[in-house]
Amino acid sequence: MTRIVKKYIEPGEWVVEIPLNKSGDDKEWVGIIDARTPGHYKLRVVTNHKALNTKGRITVKAVVGARANVDIRGVIKILSEAQRTDSFLELRVLMLDAKATAIAEPELEIEANDVRASHAASIGQLDSEQMLYLSSRGLNTKEATDQIVNGWFSV
Numbered sequence: 450m451t452r453i454v455k456k457y458i459e460p461g462e463w464v465v466e467i468p469l470n471k472s473g474d475d476k477e478w479v480g481i482i483d484a485r486t487p488g489h490y491k492l493r494v495v496t497n498h499k500a501l502n503t504k505g506r507i508t509v510k511a512v513v514g515a516r517a518n519v520d521i522r523g524v525i526k527i528l529s530e531a532q533r534t535d536s537f538l539e540l541r542v543l544m545l546d547a548k549a550t551a552i553a554e555p556e557l558e559i560e561a562n563d564v565r566a567s568h569a570a571s572i573g574q575l576d577s578e579q580m581l582y583l584s585s586r587g588l589n590t591k592e593a594t595d596q597i598v599n600g601w602f603s604v
Contacts, residue, residue, distance in 0.1 A: 450475040450504075457481065460488025460517075467496045469503035469531075480509040481602055485545065487516035495524045496538065498531040498561075505536040509553075512598050515546040521553045525568065529560040538568040543601050545575060545594065 457463065457480065467478050484490045496505040511519045523538045540553040555568035575597060583593035 450477055452477040452479070454479045454481065456483065457490060457492065458483045459486060460484075460490055462489075462491040463493070465492070465494045467494070467505060467507065469496070469498045469505055469534075470500055472501040472503070474500065475504040477506040478508070480507075482509065482511035482519055482521070483598075483602070484511060484517040484519050484549075485514035487514070489518045489520070491520045493522045493524075494538075495526060496536055498525070498527040498534045498536060500531055502533045503531060503536075504534070507537070508539045509541070510602060511542045511551065511553075512601060513542060513544050513546070513549040513551050515548045517549050519549075519551045519553075521551075522556070523554070523568065523570075524556045524558060525566050526558045527561050527564050527566060532561050532563040534561060534564040534566065536564070536566045540568075540570040542572040543575070543598070544572060545598075 513519045521540050525536045525538050527534050538555050542551045542553050551572050553570040555570050580593050
């Protein structure tokens with residue numbers, strides 16, 4: 450299996466294609482978006498299955514701070530000749546501020562009939578119980594938030 454981790458820490462726009470062109474290709478791609486700097490972050494990730502017996506695992510994790518906007522679009526494409534494909538797409542966003550916005554939109558485009566393909570997406574806030582626990586251990590709000598973000602980004 451080939452594993453690639455890519456980090457995005459400044460506002461911008463990116464398109465990433467993960468090609469699976471040969472039978473037996475097995476790739477994992479992890480995207481980290483740290484959007485604590487204000488601005489617009491737009492990522493489109495396409496997993497393109499073109500051959501038999503391919504496997505793809507795509508994960509995008511984002512943290513969105515004040516005055517930042519994150520737009521994540523993920524697509525799993527499986528061509529008709531890519532039978533026995535196994536693919537999963539996961540988009541996860543952690544909102545740090547009420548003035549932040551996010552979109553996480555997964556898509557499936559499947560032409561083959563012998564495949565396993567699925568996706569998951571979530572957008573959520575900081576957990577108040579985690580923050581309370583960390584503050585009871587002596588961490589201020591910024592330190593507690595940093596600990597949670599570090600845990601969120603662990604891959």
